Amino acid sequence: MVTIYDVAARAGVSATTVSRVLNGAKVSAASERLVRAAAAELDFVPNRTARRLRGQHSAVIGLIIPDIENPFFTALARGVENRARAAGYSVVLCNTDEDPEREATYIGIALAEHMAGVILAPADDASDVSRLVAHHRPVVAVDRSLARADVDAVTVDNRAGGHSAAESLFAAGFTRVACITGPSSVETAQLRMAGWRQAAARHSGQGYLEDLLRYADYRVDGGRQAMADLLSLSEPPDAAVVANNLMAAGALDALHDAGLTPPGFGLAVFGDLPFASFGRRGIRVVDVPARELGEAAATLLLERIDGDAGPAKTVVLRTREQR
Amino acid sequence: MVTIYDVAARAGVSATTVSRVLNGAKVSAASERLVRAAAAELDFVPNRTARRLRGQHSAVIGLIIPDIENPFFTALARGVENRARAAGYSVVLCNTDEDPEREATYIGIALAEHMAGVILAPADDASDVSRLVAHHRPVVAVDRSLARADVDAVTVDNRAGGHSAAESLFAAGFTRVACITGPSSVETAQLRMAGWRQAAARHSGQGYLEDLLRYADYRVDGGRQAMADLLSLSEPPDAAVVANNLMAAGALDALHDAGLTPPGFGLAVFGDLPFASFGRRGIRVVDVPARELGEAAATLLLERIDGDAGPAKTVVLRTREQR
DNA sequence: GTTCTTGACGAAATCGATTTCTTGGACTTC
């Protein structure tokens, strides 16, 4: 292992001088040349661990997401990374698999690693960031807010999105518009459903509302089963609002099995279906700006890292209906 | 910041004893109780930075991938993570966007952070891991091998996969089987194409081979354009082997525009098309075991970290044709 | 010529946990 002492010895100066060269402090041109030459010859790599121990800060941001295989979260990660990189920070991605225990583990790691801050897409309402808050480590919640903690958050207007999705299906002439939403313990699932419910109640009264509502799990298989179940009703729906991209893939599969396809059967989906443009024709997509969510969260976090101590903010981004 | 000295003072013991309790060394039951109580009361979190500086090793594995939005690589990441977690390591995901410069930056970070090892899905043939090798840091290449470096690698039998994909299309009665492959500078693109070429030459002579071969960029738009281009030939193909999942999504789109769909038009694809099962019907998928690739790479890396100093190995996983 | 300023640079303290080396007391053994 090459240390600054090795470099110093080789250059015939002190470790202090080497450190100064590395960090751009004032040093004579001659010393600087000697040090740079010695560092290059020895292929010296400064030890970040030592630097961090001394400096007490880390230039690393932790990003904790529930499902790395969901394109929504990878797009979000991309947004975080873009913004963080521009500010000189690296991003460490942690995948919890929707498991609160793994989430807690990663929060512990973020603490112990002295990461500059954490962006968390909470697994569910029970997510506990109190340890981060107690240690004054900046936190931003993204996608879902944390009801129980007073931290910054970035979300989208889920209710409005659900409402306009349902409205546009009614406007297109569909009359029995169902809803497949996520787990009832998840905020986004509740809000998107609430938007649908409001539109559906207006257009067709309270009558069939509960019949056409299904809570699933935000996964492909859950969407498939929910749609199959809806189609088996004696009076099946002729359209549906689906609350996320994965369930929509499953729902499409179930429709296909029943010989139905959009736009014959009306379908409005929260979030894009990447790599599926060929199968997406005729579907109404409520665009959830994943990358922008990530960018906004990173911006908030960087402000906190820079010392902003104001009260917690929530940023709400607009959803937009495509086609 | 709470340190072990604070805990020690509170418990009325020395820092040494606190450290021993934390690391499971022999300590009297009474001391252990005191220390644990004090640590809990103070919400003590051991500083990993200090621990790492002293211990000289980090329990963090770097995983460098070219495109975090490609499900192939996220599945691979999942495999790495599973294996690494089981062995007590954390995984840090780094996304290079196919940019060799960003790749070099992350390799530098891996060095400076003293990560235990690095798993690299190389951006292209020019990837330079010589700095890692020079510092004796374990490296495993995955998906693509590194011709110029003598390091462990995990790949799939790309040539055999390309061959059997083409063969199965011929066997199904198609006669003009095209190939859309990746950049000519990328090993997997060359090998998959070579497998197709071998089968195509046998079934139909050398005649039209070059007419039906297109080099694209492993991205959705590239696949769309290549397929559109092939379909505009005076004698268009009736089937195609597509060398990765993203290009296949684009190709399907182009087919759809031309009013063609599998299985009427034969399509064999390397890699799965997640979230697109509804549109995948009739497509032959050459299953690239992404997760298993990641697991195998992690296994190799962990062996190296544990001190295995044998000569470089290459592990080749079998592809499997689905349906 | 003496005092003051300025600038370059080195010695040593520091960050927090681990580890080696010691110490002191309890317990055996003959």
Add this chain to the structure above:
DNA sequence: GAAGTCCAAGAAATCGATTTCGTCAAGAAC
């Protein structure tokens, strides 16, 4: 009861970079 053994636990060194403080010499000011 003296010598030897064992064990818990503390003092201090250690990891590698940064930073404070101090030194020394060259040039400025009077």
